[in-house]
Amino acid sequence: MTPQPGSAGDVLTLISAGSATTRSDLARLTGLARSTISQRVDALIERGLVEETESGESTGGRPPRQLRLHTEDHAFAGVDLGATHCRIALMDISGDVLAECEDKLHIGEGPDKVLGHVDQRLDHLLSQAGRPRKALRALGIGVPGPVEFATGRPNNPPIMPGWNDYPIPEYFEGVEVLVDNDVNVMALGEHRGAFPDTEHLLFVKVGTGIGCGIMAEGKLHRGAQGSAGDIGHIRVSGHDDAGCRCGNSACLEAVAGGAAIAHRLTELGLPAESGADVVALVQAGNTQALRLVREAGRLIGEVLASLVNFFNPEVIVIGGALSRVHEHLLAGIRETVYRRSLPLATHHLSITPSRTGINAAVLGAGMLAIEHYLSPDNINRIVNA
Amino acid sequence: MTPQPGSAGDVLTLISAGSATTRSDLARLTGLARSTISQRVDALIERGLVEETESGESTGGRPPRQLRLHTEDHAFAGVDLGATHCRIALMDISGDVLAECEDKLHIGEGPDKVLGHVDQRLDHLLSQAGRPRKALRALGIGVPGPVEFATGRPNNPPIMPGWNDYPIPEYFEGVEVLVDNDVNVMALGEHRGAFPDTEHLLFVKVGTGIGCGIMAEGKLHRGAQGSAGDIGHIRVSGHDDAGCRCGNSACLEAVAGGAAIAHRLTELGLPAESGADVVALVQAGNTQALRLVREAGRLIGEVLASLVNFFNPEVIVIGGALSRVHEHLLAGIRETVYRRSLPLATHHLSITPSRTGINAAVLGAGMLAIEHYLSPDNINRIVNA
DNA sequence: CTAACTTCCGCCGAAGATCGAACAAAGCCC
DNA sequence: GGGCTTTGTTCGATCTTCGGCGGAAGTTAG
Numbered sequence: 001m002t003p004q005p006g007s008a009g010d011v012l013t014l015i016s017a018g019s020a021t022t023r024s025d026l027a028r029l030t031g032l033a034r035s036t037i038s039q040r041v042d043a044l045i046e047r048g049l050v051e052e053t054e055s056g057e058s059t060g061g062r063p064p065r066q067l068r069l070h071t072e073d074h075a076f077a078g079v080d081l082g083a084t085h086c087r088i089a090l091m092d093i094s095g096d097v098l099a100e101c102e103d104k105l106h107i108g109e110g111p112d113k114v115l116g117h118v119d120q121r122l123d124h125l126l127s128q129a130g131r132p133r134k135a136l137r138a139l140g141i142g143v144p145g146p147v148e149f150a151t152g153r154p155n156n157p158p159i160m161p162g163w164n165d166y167p168i169p170e171y172f173e174g175v176e177v178l179v180d181n182d183v184n185v186m187a188l189g190e191h192r193g194a195f196p197d198t199e200h201l202l203f204v205k206v207g208t209g210i211g212c213g214i215m216a217e218g219k220l221h222r223g224a225q226g227s228a229g230d231i232g233h234i235r236v237s238g239h240d241d242a243g244c245r246c247g248n249s250a251c252l253e254a255v256a257g258g259a260a261i262a263h264r265l266t267e268l269g270l271p272a273e274s275g276a277d278v279v280a281l282v283q284a285g286n287t288q289a290l291r292l293v294r295e296a297g298r299l300i301g302e303v304l305a306s307l308v309n310f311f312n313p314e315v316i317v318i319g320g321a322l323s324r325v326h327e328h329l330l331a332g333i334r335e336t337v338y339r340r341s342l343p344l345a346t347h348h349l350s351i352t353p354s355r356t357g358i359n360a361a362v363l364g365a366g367m368l369a370i371e372h373y374l375s376p377d378n379i380n381r382i383v384n385a
Numbered sequence: 386m387t388p389q390p391g392s393a394g395d396v397l398t399l400i401s402a403g404s405a406t407t408r409s410d411l412a413r414l415t416g417l418a419r420s421t422i423s424q425r426v427d428a429l430i431e432r433g434l435v436e437e438t439e440s441g442e443s444t445g446g447r448p449p450r451q452l453r454l455h456t457e458d459h460a461f462a463g464v465d466l467g468a469t470h471c472r473i474a475l476m477d478i479s480g481d482v483l484a485e486c487e488d489k490l491h492i493g494e495g496p497d498k499v500l501g502h503v504d505q506r507l508d509h510l511l512s513q514a515g516r517p518r519k520a521l522r523a524l525g526i527g528v529p530g531p532v533e534f535a536t537g538r539p540n541n542p543p544i545m546p547g548w549n550d551y552p553i554p555e556y557f558e559g560v561e562v563l564v565d566n567d568v569n570v571m572a573l574g575e576h577r578g579a580f581p582d583t584e585h586l587l588f589v590k591v592g593t594g595i596g597c598g599i600m601a602e603g604k605l606h607r608g609a610q611g612s613a614g615d616i617g618h619i620r621v622s623g624h625d626d627a628g629c630r631c632g633n634s635a636c637l638e639a640v641a642g643g644a645a646i647a648h649r650l651t652e653l654g655l656p657a658e659s660g661a662d663v664v665a666l667v668q669a670g671n672t673q674a675l676r677l678v679r680e681a682g683r684l685i686g687e688v689l690a691s692l693v694n695f696f697n698p699e700v701i702v703i704g705g706a707l708s709r710v711h712e713h714l715l716a717g718i719r720e721t722v723y724r725r726s727l728p729l730a731t732h733h734l735s736i737t738p739s740r741t742g743i744n745a746a747v748l749g750a751g752m753l754a755i756e757h758y759l760s761p762d763n764i765n766r767i768v769n770a
Numbered sequence: 771c772t773a774a775c776t777t778c779c780g781c782c783g784a785a786g787a788t789c790g791a792a793c794a795a796a797g798c799c800c
Numbered sequence: 801g802g803g804c805t806t807t808g809t810t811c812g813a814t815c816t817t818c819g820g821c822g823g824a825a826g827t828t829a830g
Contacts, residue, residue, distance in 0.1 A: 146729060199609065214696075222697075223585060224584065224697050224698060224733065225730060225733060227727060227729040228695065228696055230695070231691075233726075234690075234694055237620065237623065237635075238622065306619040306620065309619055310692055310696075311696075312608025312609050312615075313609060342618055342631070344610050
């Protein structure tokens with residue numbers, strides 16, 4: 001059933017969250033006797049999960065010995081697979097990055113090639129960080145399409161030919177593998193990295209397409225079929241002429257996504273292929289591009305206004321390629337959301353650009369792996385083994 | 386911290402959920418020794434929370450003694466306060482209704498009058514059920530406006546003059562009081578009563594206005610300011626001429642709410658004031674009314690299509706006054722949702738009329754009270770006292 | 771510098787919780 | 801009736817947790 005209160009797993013959770021750094025802290029927070037806490041901590045130290053550092057500051061008596069996660073023996077990795085790139089970050093158990101890499105890599109080349117590349121890079125990063133392969137305990141992977149999280153199988157992903165139903169975790173042996181949608185891991189990364197105390201947060205990725213990761217009660221909301229957050233195909237008013245690859249018209253993505261903006265710029269005689277080209281034009285001061293980005297912001301804002309009424313988040317984070325020109329995008333979004341949402345819901349709402357930026361996905365994927373490993377149940381299993 | 390696994394509270398939770406009806410069941414489910422379970426059950430029986438009934442069926446050996454909640458010593462109440470009505474249901478600890486009542490009552494008369502009325506009715510219902518006042522342990526109240534759930538204070542409710550910031554729980558002494566928005570308690574009532582195993586559910590109330598209660602992971606999602614689910618003021622396309630009382634235009638409520646439909650029927654020469662009048666006209670076979678209801682369904686469906694993409698629920702329940710003509714409302718809703726939402730999200734989605742109907746709110750309010758009382762923490766407190 | 775004080779931490783006996791074996795109870799099957 | 805099966809209780813053994821004590825390691829007062 002539920003994990004033991006004050007179990008080794010709980011104790012470690014408090015340490016890893018930074019809520020407690022000394023044995024006294026732990027005793028106070030858990031309500032357990034100091035002697036019991038010492039016993040738990042000893043077990044965690046013996047298993048190589050916690051270490052003692054030099055004494056901290058005295059508050060008038062003997063200074064407490066500081067506790068922290070033991071970062072040497074374990075390694076975790078976050079993998080961000082995009083349509084045309086692969087970023088990997090190797091992390092220690094506290095989430096600090098030990099080594100990272102980025103390559104061009106087309107996901108359309110299929111699971112064998114892509115995962116083979118990941119595997120090879122992992123070896124390289126591990127040796128770079130001076131850790132043996134078996135130090136790698138868990139692996140988080142974000143992929144650009146819907147995933148059945150429980151099994152790690154992509155679920156009819158439109159831009160991942162050859163990946164449908166492929167059991168990604170089985171490719172890697174001796175490591176726990178967690179696979180999720182890229183927007184979900186970005187939301188997780190941004191939450192853990194920049195808004196750890198926010199209960200309800202939306203992470204909106206504006207790139208070629210548009211997607212949204214949902215944090216509810218500090219946890220990812222994946223929905224019944226794991227397709228929650230797919231806001232790219234929500235209808236926006238007044239654009240019934242814009243056809244979308246999904247077969248419907250007036251989808252948000254078809255009018256405000258990076259690809260859609262690039263397409264319209266091309267029509268205006270400004271050749272652009274991707275969101276990156278749009279960003280380049282805006283940064284070069286092109287007023288047409290700027291106007292279109294701002295208009296896209298308004299359209300995204302219209303959808304977000306609905307979602308603010310419905311979901312009532314505290315924070316909305318805007319990320320993805322187009323957030324590199326976030327001043328203009330955010331202006332349009334804020335304008336519409338604050339006009340169209342209810343005052344009660346917007347009063348304490350903040351809409352901000354991503355702080356973790358391009359690292360959101362790898363960090364989130366890594367956190368997925370680390371949090372899985374550090375879950376009280378798993379730790380209790382390790383300690384009692 | 387987290388409650389003890391296999392504590393008295395956990396054991397009671399299993400009994401109340403119907404997961405376990407015998408001591409052996411409990412031992413199997415919790416993993417505790419039979420002797421330990423007996424000890425827990427004895428404590429619960431001693432506190433009057435559990436009772437033994439006649440022996441059950443033998444499976445080849447000694448027949449187990451059946452356990453169930455002891456329904457005599459406690460009472461709970463669910464209160465459904467609407468704009469012009471007050472419904473109360475007195476329940477035992479298992480959620481069965483002991484007595485109920487319904488009155489016309491204008492919420493605008495203010496807290497003192499309304500709560501005075503509730504208090505008086507509670508006494509009446511209690512004596513009707515033959516239970517002393519002090520048997521009443523907790524009280525759930527649903528009110529037609531936003532509420533700060535933690536304190537039970539209405540938060541600038543538009544149709545509850547005199548109630549703003551009024552501390553409702555303080556009116557009742559010696560009883561725990563939980564106050565929530567009426568749509569939230571309806572969602573809870575419908576979930577517990579009809580869809581207990583559904584993880585993610587939306588309850589849409591279509592009455593004078595339009596609102597939505599959100600069940601995520603089996604729990605109510607209230608959002609950051611407790612205003613989640615306020616979908617009545619989401620914009621629908623193509624109705625920019627329809628002004629709304631909130632100050633914006635094209636709000637869902639302003640074009641598809643019962644009041645809006647009644648208003649348009651009146652314009653067509655069919656006098657109607659409220660959603661009830663609309664229902665009456667439809668039931669009388671009026672084709673104009675029928676057409677407008679179906680059109681309202683399409684508009685609601687448009688909004689729900691967005692929310693299905695975003696939230697990915699398993700079930701959407703349609704309730705409220707207009708759901709009494711749900712055939713026509715649902716036709717419009719289904720038509721639009723299945724057209725505008727993504728296949729992955731709609732594949733296993735079911736959209737159905739409310740099964741608890743007019744009782745959704747009182748049942749949900751009662752469940753709020755009962756679940757609060759039966760929470761493991763509270764039970765452990767009672768047993769260890 | 772020393773003494774008193776505060777806080778931290780390990781040790782250990784006492785108290786409490788849980789377990790599991792043994793036994794009694796209550797039905798089924800032959 | 802006698803064995804078999806499952807349930808429930810009793811009771812001592814075992815494991816966990818508690819909390820007091822004393823030593824450790826610092827601060828503060830004199």
